[in-house]
Amino acid sequence: MKSLKSTILIAFLTLVSGLVANAQNVVAVNYKKVEVDGYNIFYREAGSKSKPAIVLLHGFPSTSHMYRDLITDLADKYYVVAPDYIGMGQSDAPSVDRFNYSFENIASNTAKFIEKIGLTKYSLYLFDIGGPVGFRIAVNNPEKIQSIIVQNTTIYPEGADATVAKPVFDYTSNPNPETENGARAFFQLEVIKSLYVGWAANPETVSPDSYLLDYYYVSKPGADLILLSNLRDYKSNFDFFLKAQAYLKKYQPNLLVISGKRDKIFIESGNKYFLRDVPTAQISPIDAGHFLLEEKHEEAAKIIKTFLIKRSIK
Numbered sequence: 001m002k003s004l005k006s007t008i009l010i011a012f013l014t015l016v017s018g019l020v021a022n023a024q025n026v027v028a029v030n031y032k033k034v035e036v037d038g039y040n041i042f043y044r045e046a047g048s049k050s051k052p053a054i055v056l057l058h059g060f061p062s063t064s065h066m067y068r069d070l071i072t073d074l075a076d077k078y079y080v081v082a083p084d085y086i087g088m089g090q091s092d093a094p095s096v097d098r099f100n101y102s103f104e105n106i107a108s109n110t111a112k113f114i115e116k117i118g119l120t121k122y123s124l125y126l127f128d129i130g131g132p133v134g135f136r137i138a139v140n141n142p143e144k145i146q147s148i149i150v151q152n153t154t155i156y157p158e159g160a161d162a163t164v165a166k167p168v169f170d171y172t173s174n175p176n177p178e179t180e181n182g183a184r185a186f187f188q189l190e191v192i193k194s195l196y197v198g199w200a201a202n203p204e205t206v207s208p209d210s211y212l213l214d215y216y217y218v219s220k221p222g223a224d225l226i227l228l229s230n231l232r233d234y235k236s237n238f239d240f241f242l243k244a245q246a247y248l249k250k251y252q253p254n255l256l257v258i259s260g261k262r263d264k265i266f267i268e269s270g271n272k273y274f275l276r277d278v279p280t281a282q283i284s285p286i287d288a289g290h291f292l293l294e295e296k297h298e299e300a301a302k303i304i305k306t307f308l309i310k311r312s313i314k
Contacts, residue, residue, distance in 0.1 A: 059128020
């Protein structure tokens with residue numbers, strides 16, 4: 001009987017010890033807003049400010065919510081920040097007659113946000129439209145960039161297949177009522193859902209909350225006009241991409257590419273063009289779709305941590 005009691009006691013203490021350890025490992029995520037140019041910018045934050053910073057820039061039609069898992073994956077080693085762009089998510093959304101939602105202006109506002117929260121050195125994680133936003137920040141602040149992590153975005157025309165996004169490119173090149181209707185299809189729930197699950201390796205692992213939340217945000221009054229304004233400006237990126245390529249050639253930043261290789265917009269074969277400008281870049285494609293973090297955030301985090309440690313960003 002005494003032996004049984006001892007065994008039970010040991011088992012109980014082991015369980016309690018495990019619960020305490022797990023509680024200590026829980027990452028606290030803060031949800032904050034900071035004023036930039038008179039507008040409140042929402043952001044998610046986790047990790048110690050004493051550690052190297054990583055700024056996560058979201059895509060279309062998503063928000064910082066897409067990084068909810070990666071934030072906690074990385075926060076034990078890094079200070080992680082994920083803002084919602086002005087006009088999107090939970091950030092203030094001035095009307096299109098009060099704010100010009102060009103990529104240049106969104107990048108400028110985001111750079112001011114980064115400065116406002118006190119970051120002087122940081123890595124950039126770029127996804128989808130976060131590519132042209134983030135590369136603008138890097139081009140204008142090369143001395144602040146510790147590394148660039150690319151996920152399903154590009155600065156090379158060869159890196160994208162315009163077939164799926166043809167309605168968007170038709171609209172940006174020739175805005176009119178007909179092409180606008182085509183672009184508006186990307187605000188519909190079924191199309192947004194297809195971006196999440198259509199090319200996923202394991203669609204059943206993709207939480208419906210993700211695409212339903214995106215649909216909620218793009219359906220808010222005035223959100224369509226903001227997004228259309230931004231999409232019309234996408235043509236400005238083609239000239240900018242040459243500047244971004246020149247930046248890579250000149251500064252040779254620490255560069256990691258972890259794009260989901262099942263994506264049909266930003267295609268896997270396009271990743272090799274980054275090596276043309278940065279021969280030391282690490283290309284580590286992941287077997288996932290466009291929103292790879294919905295499926296493989298832990299795998300992505302492991303690759304990122306290993307890369308940053310190898311590049312002495314720790």
